[in-house]
Amino acid sequence: MSALRILARFVSTRTLRIRPILEIPARCKYTQHQGVKGIRNRKSFFEAQIQAGQQGEEDADLERTANSDLADMRFLDDRAYDEVAGGAMRITRDIASSQQVLILQPYVKWAAKRQNAPVDVRPEDQLAEATALIHSLPNWQVARALKVPLESLEKKTLFGSGKLVELKELVAELRQERHLTCLFVSKGTLSFAQKRFLEAEFRLPVMDRYSVVIQILRLHATSAEAKLQVAMAELPYIWAQAKDASVTQTRRQGYALTDLQKEILRTRERKLRAELDRVRRQRQLLRQKRKQQNYPIVAVVGYTNAGKTSLIKALTVEDALQPRNQLFATLDVTAHAGCLPCNLEVIYMDTVGFMSDLPTGLFECFVATLEDAMLADVIVHVQDLSHPCHAAQRSHVEATLRSLAFNVAGGDSTASQLPPIINVYNKCDLVSQEAQSSADPVHHISARAQTGLEPLLDDIEQQILTATGRRKLQMRVPSGGPEMAWLYKNAAVVETTADAENPERLMMHVVISQRTLDQFKRQFCR
Known part of the structure; x- marks a missing residue:
């Protein structure tokens, strides 16, 4: 082997050994750009470890942590998951497209049979809230909004045969006049059987309140923490729809999760829980810091x-x-x-x-x-x-x-x-x-x-x-002394007046906790 090849191999092995240390700042910068809370603060941790000279196994652990964090960032933008979520909830990340929506507010005619809605909530008010939900989305317009009386909200067809005929005629009319694109049934959640039946009857995507709210949350989730929580809120609905689909044996109707899709959901849920636990721990630290202060x-x-x-x-x-x-x-x-x-x-x-x-x-x-x-x-x-x-x-x-x-x-x-x-x-x-x-x-x-x-x-x-055990007290302290500065720093000073009996002292009206008062006594009242 020539001397040049030996030198090249020596340089290559040396480069591989120091590569994790050299690439850590770049990974931290990329992770911070994504913006997930809890990951951002680990940049200073990495730099502190490097400056302290702690290498070996610790460097390997940091390398694995950085790689896993980068992978956790990527899973939020997963096309395979978006396909599963779109099939279950009829939502999309492209909210710029215009939508013409028909709102149907079902309600039980007899108050004694209403289980979820309060008795004093009128169907008109529920319909107004459903309309406000649609108006919260840009480029979404209400083609028509009407309330529909029902005997029960649990029927597979949801609506009766006569009402279905009326609604079909209305949908056909709105298709020509307003180019109707979506049907919003203002019910908390529709079962898989109800949704598939209505979509087959009206030949339109059908959304319930859960789906619409998730679409609004996706729009307003700007921080990484909010995006994590919205992504976590989507999964129970998708699993419920898939379970309902398997129970009703409707695999031939086009919605059944494959093993790969189930694994995608499980992996996403596992990563989301890990990230949310990290957020929870970080908020606990913030609460402890506020409590200490x-x-x-x-x-x-x-x-x-x-x-x-x-x-x-x-x-x-x-x-x-x-x-x-x-x-x-x-x-x-x-x-x-x-x-x-x-x-x-x-x-x-x-x-x-x-x-x-x-x-x-x-x-x-x-x-x-x-x-x-x-x-x-x-x-x-x-x-x-x-x-x-x-x-x-x-x-x-x-x-x-x-x-x-x-x-x-x-x-x-x-x-x-x-x-x-x-x-x-x-x-x-x-x-x-x-x-x-x-x-x-x-x-x-x-x-x-x-x-x-x-x-x-x-x-x-x-x-x-x-609630906090604070009290309002009057305290006589030397004017301009260290006691006065200490109270301004550690208590809430309401008012300061001159002492009528001693011009060298001040009367300080303060709001102070018992612990702070004890500290003051130990330091100044010997």
């Missing part, structure tokens, strides 16, 4: 489009917040700093809005972010007073909160106690004074007009002081 937490919850973000903007005067008049406009739980009348700094948590007639499993996929609301010091429940069904919406949100608290507590009913809840009626500027009268201890406000906020802030302050 002793910041009180106020979670703002409510029905979708009730005005949660608008209220937080009014309370925090944060110009960067841009509320939108859309359903499910907020999918990420975001933190916003605010200040109470006593100068105590708090953090307002903006949360995902709820909606009725949807399986609880859809919102359970957002439990990683909704834990911030369940573990807050105080919950502010925002309700749209101008909505005709605000009472039913309030009941639905309260029931969902109890269910989520039970899940967060791990099924322990004794530990699933909710924080104190402050009820707020928003959009009072859109209703008359008679409609605002209420015997309940509810705050009537308008976040857009910024009215009624002072009593609400006072109530939040009182609840925060009670």
Whole structure:
């Protein structure tokens, strides 16, 4: 063997040995560009390991971690999965195409047989909400919207024979007039048999509320964390449709998951759970950090489009917040700093809005972010007073909160106690004074007009002081001394006045916790 070949082989082996170390920064940069929370922070971890000179097995572990993270990023954009999801839910990632939708709002004629919908919710209100769902999607237009009375929502054909004939004639008419492209049956979920029967009868794609909501969530999911949770929310529906298809033995009708497709779903679900567990752990670290810094937490919850973000903007005067008049406009739980009348700094948590007639499993996929609301010091429940069904919406949100608290507590009913809840009626500027009268201890406000906020802030302050064990005290300290600087740094100073008895001292009105007060005594009251 020539000396040149020996030298080339020596250089090649040396290059292979250092390749993992040289490529780690590039992989980190690519992963950070994708933007999944929890992966981004590992860049500094990689660099710290390299700077510390820890190689060998640790380098191999980091290499495998980086490769697995890159693979986890790619699975969110999988054409094979999109084909499976499109077949089950009739959704697509291309939302720019125009759609003409016929909305059918089925309802049971006799109130005694209604199981899911509250008795005080009228079919007209349900139809209005279904129309708002379609209007939340760009380029989707409502060709016609009508309510259809039924005897039961569980029939395989869903509609009776006479009603089917009427609807077929309407569909044929709308095909010519409005180029009808889709049929939206405003029911939580349609069984596989119901959907296939209706598609065969009307020769149009049929969507239910779950499918439409998933399409809206896909549109509004901009952060990597939201995309992960939306992707996780799709899987229970696809599995349910596949199970229903196999039970009804409708393999010949065109929808049956192959072994490869089942493996795609299992792999996707496994990776999603791993990523969401990582998000959950990261949020636990953030909560622990906020707890160490002793910041009180106020979670703002409510029905979708009730005005949660608008209220937080009014309370925090944060110009960067841009509320939108859309359903499910907020999918990420975001933190916003605010200040109470006593100068105590708090953090307002903006949360995902709820909606009725949807399986609880859809919102359970957002439990990683909704834990911030369940573990807050105080919950502010925002309700749209101008909505005709605000009472039913309030009941639905309260029931969902109890269910989520039970899940967060791990099924322990004794530990699933909710924080104190402050009820707020928003959009009072859109209703008359008679409609605002209420015997309940509810705050009537308008976040857009910024009215009624002072009593609400006072109530939040009182609840925060009670929940966190803080007290309002008067403390006499030397003027300009270290005690004064320490209180400004570690407590909320409400007011400072001169001491009438001693001009060298000040009277400081502070809001302080017992732990902070004990620290002050140990340091200055010897």
